[in-house]
Amino acid sequence: MEIDTETVFKIARLSRIRIDEDESDDIQKDLNRIVEFVKKLGEIDIDGIDEFNFGKTNIEDMRKDSVTIYNNTNEILKNTRNKNQDFFTVPKIVE
Amino acid sequence: MNEVKLTQLGIKDSRDLLNKKEISATELTKAYIQNIEESSKLNAFIEKTFDKALMQASKADKVIGTDSQKSLCGIPLGIKDLFCCKNVKTQAASDILENFIPPYESTVTQKLWNEQAIMLGKLNMDEFAMGSSNETSTYGPVINPWKSTGSHDPLTPGGSSGGSSAAVAANLCTGATGTDTGGSIRQPASFTGTVGLKPTYGRCSRWGIIAFASSFDQAGPITKNVTDSAIMLKAMSGFDPLDSTSAKIDVPDYEQELAKDIKGLRVGLAKEYSLQNGDSEANRKLEEAIKILKNMGAEIVEVSLPHTEFALPTYYVLAPAEASSNLARYDGVRYGHRAKLDTNDSILELYEKTRSEGFGTEVKRRILIGTYVLSSGYYDAYYKRAQKVRSLIKNDFDEVFKKVDIILTPTTPTSAFPLGSKGTQDPVEMYMNDIFTVPANLAGLPALSLPVGLDELGLPLGVQLIGNNWQEPLLLNTAFNLENTLGFENNPKKWWA
Numbered sequence: 001m002e003i004d005t006e007t008v009f010k011i012a013r014l015s016r017i018r019i020d021e022d023e024s025d026d027i028q029k030d031l032n033r034i035v036e037f038v039k040k041l042g043e044i045d046i047d048g049i050d051e052f053n054f055g056k057t058n059i060e061d062m063r064k065d066s067v068t069i070y071n072n073t074n075e076i077l078k079n080t081r082n083k084n085q086d087f088f089t090v091p092k093i094v095e
Numbered sequence: 096m097n098e099v100k101l102t103q104l105g106i107k108d109s110r111d112l113l114n115k116k117e118i119s120a121t122e123l124t125k126a127y128i129q130n131i132e133e134s135s136k137l138n139a140f141i142e143k144t145f146d147k148a149l150m151q152a153s154k155a156d157k158v159i160g161t162d163s164q165k166s167l168c169g170i171p172l173g174i175k176d177l178f179c180c181k182n183v184k185t186q187a188a189s190d191i192l193e194n195f196i197p198p199y200e201s202t203v204t205q206k207l208w209n210e211q212a213i214m215l216g217k218l219n220m221d222e223f224a225m226g227s228s229n230e231t232s233t234y235g236p237v238i239n240p241w242k243s244t245g246s247h248d249p250l251t252p253g254g255s256s257g258g259s260s261a262a263v264a265a266n267l268c269t270g271a272t273g274t275d276t277g278g279s280i281r282q283p284a285s286f287t288g289t290v291g292l293k294p295t296y297g298r299c300s301r302w303g304i305i306a307f308a309s310s311f312d313q314a315g316p317i318t319k320n321v322t323d324s325a326i327m328l329k330a331m332s333g334f335d336p337l338d339s340t341s342a343k344i345d346v347p348d349y350e351q352e353l354a355k356d357i358k359g360l361r362v363g364l365a366k367e368y369s370l371q372n373g374d375s376e377a378n379r380k381l382e383e384a385i386k387i388l389k390n391m392g393a394e395i396v397e398v399s400l401p402h403t404e405f406a407l408p409t410y411y412v413l414a415p416a417e418a419s420s421n422l423a424r425y426d427g428v429r430y431g432h433r434a435k436l437d438t439n440d441s442i443l444e445l446y447e448k449t450r451s452e453g454f455g456t457e458v459k460r461r462i463l464i465g466t467y468v469l470s471s472g473y474y475d476a477y478y479k480r481a482q483k484v485r486s487l488i489k490n491d492f493d494e495v496f497k498k499v500d501i502i503l504t505p506t507t508p509t510s511a512f513p514l515g516s517k518g519t520q521d522p523v524e525m526y527m528n529d530i531f532t533v534p535a536n537l538a539g540l541p542a543l544s545l546p547v548g549l550d551e552l553g554l555p556l557g558v559q560l561i562g563n564n565w566q567e568p569l570l571l572n573t574a575f576n577l578e579n580t581l582g583f584e585n586n587p588k589k590w591w592a
Contacts, residue, residue: 003467007467008463011463011466011467011470012463014466014470015419015450015459015462015463015466016423016426016443016446016447016450017447017450017451017454017459017462017463018447018448018450018451019451027459027460027463030460030521030522031460031463031464031467033521033522033523034411034460034464034522034523035464035467037407037408037411037523037526038408038409038411038412038468038477038481039408040404040405040408041405041408041409041412041477041480041481041484042476042480044402044405044484044487046480046483046484046487049483049484049486049487050483050486051479051482051483051485051486052482052483052485052486052489052537054296054297054310054340054539062339063336063339072198075198076198076429078196078198079194079195079196079198079429079430079431080428080429080430080433082428082433088428088429090428090442090445091436091440091441091442091444091445092441093441093442
């Protein structure tokens with residue numbers, strides 16, 4: 001199996017998703033099934049093929065790089081209970 | 096007018112009656128509200144906005160027949176829970192967005208309200224649009240209004256836009272918005288006897304639609320018929336400065352182009368899209384569609400898309416990769432769910448516990464696999480390689496569209512399957528459902544699913560039309576001609592009320 005237990009915990013850490021010991025086996029099995037499935041891509045010759053893109057972006061189609069004023073801080077803060085004045089609060093991050 | 100019949104009408108027919116003042120928008124809206132109230136067994140509507148709907152209806156009634164009337168005036172719609180709607184709870188059917196109230200409106204829904212459509216509420220879906228059966232929703236699965244002949248087993252309405260497809264099939268709204276990343280409009284449409292259209296990438300703005308895989312996601316309509324699809328698509332489409340990938344290409348009047356004849360149309364049949372069981376009603380329905388097209392003067396051309404077998408593996412590298420990046424924003428800091436923390440927990444525990452509690456199993460799986468294929472040492476082998484294979488798949492279509500105008504395929508390998516019957520042991524089994532729909536997303540092409548009849552089980556079957564970029568008018572025109580001859584009627588037996 002390509003993805004071992006250690007790798008499962010490593011990618012969980014990178015993903016900021018906590019995984020318990022008792023669920024890691026099932027997750028490992030599922031991830032390996034998916035990896036086995038997508039390994040088919042290894043069968044194909046990709047020499048000289050460019051990575052996909054939707055075409056070139058015209059610079060004149062881009063939005064003006066200008067300041068827009070967004071005034072509804074209160075509306076945004078309505079979505080959290082964890083606030084202090086106009087700020088979100090989180091656990092202490094500086095000792 | 097009899098209320099049962101009123102809600103069977105769809106968009107165009109309702110519009111015509113509203114214009115003739117034979118019905119009022121308020122009357123129409125109330126009829127839908129009654130249907131929704133009786134439909135809790137289907138689990139399609141997860142947030143009802145009836146007060147808003149009745150206010151919009153009352154406004155609509157005042158402008159009908161005046162110069163201020165717009166194209167969807169008084170037409171009640173359902174909105175997939177992936178679209179942010181200002182001051183309406185929007186969760187993408189996920190716990191991580193617990194009680195999220197967007198302070199803004201998605202561009203697509205704003206366009207619909209600008210056209211004076213009426214919002215009935217939010218529709219159930221797979222969590223973050225990740226699923227093919229609606230079973231990953233935090234609200235529980237939607238139940239398909241259709242049942243197999245002689246059976247009471249609940250069937251999937253498809254996914255991820257299963258609430259949208261079920262609501263349209265069960266007459267809970269005239270039409271609904273959906274989104275399609277790998278088939279999430281077309282497969283549910285196929286499973287419920289409705290018309291589902293995924294437009295060309297860039298046709299509809301993605302702004303305000305909760306992102307899953309940004310280079311695949313497209314919004315589109317699920318409707319009762321092709322004409323309604325044309326009407327709704329026009330209202331949803333157009334350039335938006337807030338989405339840099341939306342196209343500066345004029346929006347045609349799709350409805351105007353529906354009735355053109357299709358003489359001389361070159362229709363491609365790709366051998367890579369054949370059904371496993373040749374001797375099936377699904378195959379016979381496909382043959383019937385081909386025969387109809389021939390009779391109308393279309394030319395049938397055998398074509399090949401040789402890299403089709405790589406489409407699903409490509410998709411299941413790229414879409415999770417994009418999802419892992421898009422879903423990184425759900426950190427519990429600013430909105431949605433935040434885990435209860437222990438006294439000594441740091442910000443890292445805040446992130447990890449919140450995301451562990453807030454995301455469902457399938458979403459976590461895709462974030463993990465996406466993180467893996469993007470991680471150091473694996474990026475070239477998986478992500479970069481898949482991006483190159485995506486080019487090969489697009490090239491296949493480019494070659495084929497030199498020879499044909501449109502490609503005809505089945506939409507799905509089977510009709511609707513029972514809830515709980517797929518993917519419980521192996522997630523890949525569920526992924527196989529998207530085998531015919533994923534290639535159009537990889538190539539960014541428009542594709543439409545049209546109901547063609549019922550299979551041996553008495554369940555709806557769909558065919559898919561894939562067009563070249565910006566060929567929505569041709570897709571709708573071809574589908575309209577097929578629809579007229581096929582005469583499919585969407586009338587599941589009403590067991591839920």
